[in-house]
Amino acid sequence: MALIVQKFGGSSVKDAERLFNVADIVTSKYREGNDVVVVVSAQGDTTDDLIEKAKEINKNPSKREMDQLLTAGEQISASLLAMAIEQLGYPVVSLLGWQAGFTTSTAYGSARIKRVNPERIRAELSRRNIVVVTGFQGVNKYDDMTTLGRGGSDTSAVAIAAAMHADLCQIYTDVDGVYTADPRKIPAAQKLDVISYDEMLELATLGAQVLNNRSVEMAKKYHIELEVLSSLTRAKGTIVKEVTNVEKMLISGVAKDDNIARISIIGVPDKPGLAFRIFSKLAQKNINVDIILQSIGRNGTKDISFTVERDKMDTASELLESYVEMIGASSVVYDDNVAKVSIVGSGMESHPGVASDMFEALFEANVNIQMIATSEIKISVLIDKEDANKAVAAIHAKFFEQVMQ
Amino acid sequence: MALIVQKFGGSSVKDAERLFNVADIVTSKYREGNDVVVVVSAQGDTTDDLIEKAKEINKNPSKREMDQLLTAGEQISASLLAMAIEQLGYPVVSLLGWQAGFTTSTAYGSARIKRVNPERIRAELSRRNIVVVTGFQGVNKYDDMTTLGRGGSDTSAVAIAAAMHADLCQIYTDVDGVYTADPRKIPAAQKLDVISYDEMLELATLGAQVLNNRSVEMAKKYHIELEVLSSLTRAKGTIVKEVTNVEKMLISGVAKDDNIARISIIGVPDKPGLAFRIFSKLAQKNINVDIILQSIGRNGTKDISFTVERDKMDTASELLESYVEMIGASSVVYDDNVAKVSIVGSGMESHPGVASDMFEALFEANVNIQMIATSEIKISVLIDKEDANKAVAAIHAKFFEQVMQ
Numbered sequence: 001m002a003l004i005v006q007k008f009g010g011s012s013v014k015d016a017e018r019l020f021n022v023a024d025i026v027t028s029k030y031r032e033g034n035d036v037v038v039v040v041s042a043q044g045d046t047t048d049d050l051i052e053k054a055k056e057i058n059k060n061p062s063k064r065e066m067d068q069l070l071t072a073g074e075q076i077s078a079s080l081l082a083m084a085i086e087q088l089g090y091p092v093v094s095l096l097g098w099q100a101g102f103t104t105s106t107a108y109g110s111a112r113i114k115r116v117n118p119e120r121i122r123a124e125l126s127r128r129n130i131v132v133v134t135g136f137q138g139v140n141k142y143d144d145m146t147t148l149g150r151g152g153s154d155t156s157a158v159a160i161a162a163a164m165h166a167d168l169c170q171i172y173t174d175v176d177g178v179y180t181a182d183p184r185k186i187p188a189a190q191k192l193d194v195i196s197y198d199e200m201l202e203l204a205t206l207g208a209q210v211l212n213n214r215s216v217e218m219a220k221k222y223h224i225e226l227e228v229l230s231s232l233t234r235a236k237g238t239i240v241k242e243v244t245n246v247e248k249m250l251i252s253g254v255a256k257d258d259n260i261a262r263i264s265i266i267g268v269p270d271k272p273g274l275a276f277r278i279f280s281k282l283a284q285k286n287i288n289v290d291i292i293l294q295s296i297g298r299n300g301t302k303d304i305s306f307t308v309e310r311d312k313m314d315t316a317s318e319l320l321e322s323y324v325e326m327i328g329a330s331s332v333v334y335d336d337n338v339a340k341v342s343i344v345g346s347g348m349e350s351h352p353g354v355a356s357d358m359f360e361a362l363f364e365a366n367v368n369i370q371m372i373a374t375s376e377i378k379i380s381v382l383i384d385k386e387d388a389n390k391a392v393a394a395i396h397a398k399f400f401e402q403v404m405q
Numbered sequence: 406m407a408l409i410v411q412k413f414g415g416s417s418v419k420d421a422e423r424l425f426n427v428a429d430i431v432t433s434k435y436r437e438g439n440d441v442v443v444v445v446s447a448q449g450d451t452t453d454d455l456i457e458k459a460k461e462i463n464k465n466p467s468k469r470e471m472d473q474l475l476t477a478g479e480q481i482s483a484s485l486l487a488m489a490i491e492q493l494g495y496p497v498v499s500l501l502g503w504q505a506g507f508t509t510s511t512a513y514g515s516a517r518i519k520r521v522n523p524e525r526i527r528a529e530l531s532r533r534n535i536v537v538v539t540g541f542q543g544v545n546k547y548d549d550m551t552t553l554g555r556g557g558s559d560t561s562a563v564a565i566a567a568a569m570h571a572d573l574c575q576i577y578t579d580v581d582g583v584y585t586a587d588p589r590k591i592p593a594a595q596k597l598d599v600i601s602y603d604e605m606l607e608l609a610t611l612g613a614q615v616l617n618n619r620s621v622e623m624a625k626k627y628h629i630e631l632e633v634l635s636s637l638t639r640a641k642g643t644i645v646k647e648v649t650n651v652e653k654m655l656i657s658g659v660a661k662d663d664n665i666a667r668i669s670i671i672g673v674p675d676k677p678g679l680a681f682r683i684f685s686k687l688a689q690k691n692i693n694v695d696i697i698l699q700s701i702g703r704n705g706t707k708d709i710s711f712t713v714e715r716d717k718m719d720t721a722s723e724l725l726e727s728y729v730e731m732i733g734a735s736s737v738v739y740d741d742n743v744a745k746v747s748i749v750g751s752g753m754e755s756h757p758g759v760a761s762d763m764f765e766a767l768f769e770a771n772v773n774i775q776m777i778a779t780s781e782i783k784i785s786v787l788i789d790k791e792d793a794n795k796a797v798a799a800i801h802a803k804f805f806e807q808v809m810q
Contacts, residue, residue, distance in 0.1 A: 016458075016461045016462050019462060054484075054485065056421045057421050057424060057425075057485055057489050057492060058489065061488040061491060062487075062488075062491055064498070065484045065498075065499060068480065068483070068484040068487070068501070069481060069485065071480070072480045075473065075474070075477045076458075076474060076477050079459075079470045079471075079473040079474035079477075080459065082470045082473070083459055083462045083463040083466040084462050086467055086470065087462060087463040092470075093469070094470060094473050096473070096550070099549070120548070144504070145501070
């Protein structure tokens, strides 16, 4: 008998048929004698529908009321899933974030889990109930509802798994595992049996969108083995865990992120501290900066370029327009017609030549590179958005399909 | 400066336009310097839609999960109303039942409010926030969500008014007050300026559907003056309060209830205790019995007839079918093609002849009376459903329109 945490995303619970499919997966684990805790997201487009309803009334509602509104989404899906499990004849109870013991920070809309007190979940399990928990939400010290931000249900699942020392945490989604590239775009993409936390982290932040990165960080910290798998195919998925040296793959995947924008500040005076001041300004507004490139420039000035999430571009530009004048730079230039393509692989640390293979693939595909950034296990390039799919295909072919050529 | 509790029903908050209308009513009271607590129902058909979603999955879901599901409805309307108030530029906070301090009994689906701890509401008011509270819901001793049953939002509003000693409790609905009859059916129906708690109670239980009867009972108990008014016309409504003798009207209204069924148990042996056993059986299943008529019968047996809510007829009949045999009665007969028509008026206590006037009106309209029941301030008759509107018109004309004839 084991304790299993299973998380199902919005598309896995989007209608009655899918809910019964999930109920079947859950109860089959329960029948084997396991304790089962299920974490669910809101159904299908519920969250987007609620956001739209809110925007119809108030273009800029307070984040507190937004959270009060959005938490209803998982409440609905969790209770409906419980009813489906009841219908199959199994004992079940659904719990909201606050009932399940989720205490979070006060940051409405992007709260962090501070603590999971699993007392109630334990009590329900000891009564042999299947426990369905609303993902994505908790309650803060003011007794206000909070949400963890998009993808937060993964984090909810891992947090429960960590708090309860679960034996396995399965993340059911609409893909059946982690691939070497997006299988919808690259038919030759291969499913990975195993991937390390670090590789998964790089892929998550790079727009591969399989797992929320906070959930992977948490899984890594608490040594929770994750399995990413599909609620539809029910095939074996991809295990995310600490990978030993022997298992390390040279490259585990190619990812594309075209939800970004490039901002360049032109003619920044060459004085110390200015870059720091620019980026701390952005950080204060919660704008994450990714690839940064600083040119040598001319006439005692330099250009600083960086990327931000596309929907942060307007906020960032407003902020910088006024600031640029103050620090004596000449102008700010924006471009959201860009994409970032990256390769990730924990094996590249010990294998030089990976970068040059990647650049060669791009050169052969006639893709121009605007910016380059590297970490120990990742190489990213910024290119024109229209080249993105071509670039991913060329890089994937170079690293994964050479045997077939 | 006063403390005002305002309650808005589902049709008053059904879409963005109506929400802004409500926000305007609320903020106009706030601008006058009042503390304002607003109680809202779920938007329009939300509750029915959620019930339908549930039934698609499970025809007979547990009441606990039903409550977990349904409480999302007011959560959505309360946060959206808060956003509309924010949009108008006023400070506001929405609170769920449990956040607002509503503790209820454990009876899922029809919980009773045990206590309202208004600490959080008070704290928010002292920050000059408008407070929006979800009606219809609370939390029980297991920390589970509960609902108060249909119409429970009225009770929520009165409970807050009672707990906080509010100066006024306004119940906004889609009619602009209490009428002498349903104004959609009887064009000559007149709006009442004032009605007593007792009259309102009789009207509420009689299908006039203006106010939930539990809310009126609670208002009576705690001496909360209610005003029933329309969120659309904004005209002065009807005040519900303790009425002195001078103000007492002979008849305050005529009401119809066709959401009932008649059940007759034929040939009950004439032994003491059988009637008690039948009705306690029904009470155990939470089936309320209204008009009861016991015939003298023949051959040492009697017939017992009574009315129940129409949607309880199947449960009641199942229960009785088996029981009837056990107690030696011969059969059970059902009829849901009936309606109850009643007149209510606290003045009739001291005026004999009201009943005979009513029966005369029915006789002149050629309406056959099946059963009669009377209380101190009410006379009800059970008639064929198809005669119901004709009967109401005839009675209303007799008592309210004679001057015009």
